[in-house]
Amino acid sequence: xxxxxxxxxxxxxxxxxxxxxxxxxxxxxxxxxxxxxxxxxxxxxxxxxxxxxxxxxxxxxxxxxxxxxxxxxxxxxxxxxxxxxxxxxxxxxxxxxxxxxxxxxxxxxxxxxxxxxxxxxxxxxxxxxxxxxxxxxxxxxxxxxxxxxxxxxxxxxxxxxxxxxxxxxxxxxxxxxxxxxxxxxxxxxxxxxxxxxxxxxxxxxxxxxxxxxxxxxxxxxxxxxxxxxxxxxxxxxxxxxxxxxxxxxxxxxxxxxxxxxxxxxxxxxxxxxxxxxxxxxxxxxxxxxxxxxxxxxxxxxxxxxxxxxxxxxxxxxxxxxxxxxxxxxxxxxxxxxxxxx
Numbered sequence: 622x623x624x625x626x627x628x629x630x631x632x633x634x635x636x637x638x639x640x641x642x643x644x645x646x647x648x649x650x651x652x653x654x655x656x657x658x659x660x661x662x663x664x665x666x667x668x669x670x671x672x673x674x675x676x677x678x679x680x681x682x683x684x685x686x687x688x689x690x691x692x693x694x695x696x697x698x699x700x701x702x703x704x705x706x707x708x709x710x711x712x713x714x715x716x717x718x719x720x721x722x723x724x725x726x727x728x729x730x731x732x733x734x735x736x737x738x739x740x741x742x743x744x745x746x747x748x749x750x751x752x753x754x755x756x757x758x759x760x761x762x763x764x765x766x767x768x769x770x771x772x773x774x775x776x777x778x779x780x781x782x783x784x785x786x787x788x789x790x791x792x793x794x795x796x797x798x799x800x801x802x803x804x805x806x807x808x809x810x811x812x813x814x815x816x817x818x819x820x821x822x823x824x825x826x827x828x829x830x831x832x833x834x835x836x837x838x839x840x841x842x843x844x845x846x847x848x849x850x851x852x853x854x855x856x857x858x859x860x861x862x863x864x865x866x867x868x869x870x871x872x873x874x875x876x877x878x879x880x881x882x883x884x885x886x887x888x889x890x891x892x893x894x895x896x897x898x899x900x901x902x903x904x905x906x907x908x909x910x911x912x913x914x915x916x917x918x919x920x921x922x923x924x925x926x927x928x929x930x931x932x933x934x935x936x937x938x939x940x941x942x943x944x945x946x947x948x949x950x951x952x953x954x955x956x957x958x959x960x961x962x
Contacts, residue, residue, distance in 0.1 A: 641907025665876035666933060669869040674941045676865035677708065683772065683858050684724070687765040690845035691838045693729055693758065703727050705945035712939050713903045721766045729762030757835045764839055768846045776859025777891045778807045780867065784887025791919050792888070811856065814847040866890065873937060874922075874930030881922050881930075889916040906935060 678701060685700030706727075707720030782804035789796025817823040824840075831839045845851050867886045874881045893905065893912045902908040910931045917927050 635903055638902040638907040641902060641911050644907070644911050660878070662876050662878070665872045666937065669872035669876070669934070669937050670941060672865045672872060673869040673937055676862045676869065677705065677941060679858055679865070680704065680769070680773065680862050683855070683862075684765065684769040687768050687842055687845060688728055688762075691761045691765060691836075691842040693761060693765065695728065700728070702945070702948045705942050706948045707945070708942035709939075709945035709949070711904055712942060721770065722763070725762035725766045726759065728765070729758040757838075760834070760836055761839060761842070764836065765842055768842060772846060772855050772859045773862070774894075775807055775811065775856060776861075776863045777894045778803055779856065779860050780863045780887055781891030781895075782807065784884050784891065788882070788884040788888065811847060811852055815849045815852050818844055818848045863891070869937065870930065870934045873933040874926055876933065877926050877929050879922060879926040879930075881917060881926075882920055885917055885920040885922070889913050892916060904935075904938075909935060 681701040681704035682697065684704060685695075685697055688695065688700060703724040707724040710720035710723055782800045785792070785796050785800025786804065787800075789798070789800045817827070827843070828837065828840050831837055846855055867883070867890050870890055871881055871883060871886050889912070893909055896908060896912060897905045910928050913931050914924050914927045918924065
């Protein structure tokens with residue numbers, strides 16, 4: 622039963638995405654849209670592409686920083702290429718390991734000595750991974766991806782909290798209080814983590830634990846992510862990544878003639894990011910449109926603009942990660958050449 626559900630789950634996610642997208646699209650007043658002769662302003666879409674590209678580049682370099690901190694050295698362009706390839710996989714390419722697992726595996730490979738033993742790309746995307754039994758380099762690769770995701774979540778929560786503090790009363794009487802609670806809890810959690818890494822007994826205890834796990838180099842990665850004063854730089858980069866992402870969504874909606882309040886997007890997109898942790902749609906399609914339509918309606922944003930802007934944002938996301946296909950094609954040819962006599 623478990624195996625059957627696992628094989629059917631990708632198709633169920635597609636069906637859920639289609640159903641959610643239909644729920645959002647049915648709110649579009651197509652007759653009014655046609656009669657209004659709405660014109661798309663392409664310049665805003667171009668700016669959205671640039672903003673989201675810059676956000677992805679910063680996130681890729683942040684991950685590369687973490688990789689180098691644990692001793693997994695590669696050229697900086699390799700980190701960027703792997704990040705974009707992983708992003709493309711997450712957009713819905715057929716794979717059982719996901720984009721994050723792909724960049725962890727590929728990023729932890731040795732640059733030259735393993736080149737002759739590269740598996741085929743199809744095999745790579747559908748392999749079984751047991752992290753507990755994986756070699757230390759691979760475990761470090763997965764750890765850096767987890768730290769990168771964790772820092773992204775911190776930036777997401779901080780931006781969402783600021784949005785609630787700014788405009789939470791529009792949502793509910795307790796909206797602003799919730800914003801302050803999330804803001805203080807996030808900053809407090811980072812402060813506690815930094816203090817534990819600075820406090821000698823707790824640091825030594827953590828170092829012994831990581832050594833038992835065969836990952837003593839992971840201590841440097843944790844220090845680079847949450848140690849003082851690195852945590853300040855990491856939080857700044859994470860918040861900036863999410864600000865650029867939110868700006869990209871706002872620019873997509875601006876392309877359809879509506880300037881959505883930035884604080885509304887600061888609430889809507891971080892909320893959506895948290896919901897997307899649930900694997901119920903393909904790369905957020907459908908879930909993004911229904912969630913944003915419900916939230917932005919509080920700011921009197923027309924559902925038509927929300928759906929069109931959200932779909933455009935989804936297409937922009939696919940577009941910016943499309944260059945990752947070059948690395949995947951290159952990876953496929955390397956695997957074939959390595960397997961040929």
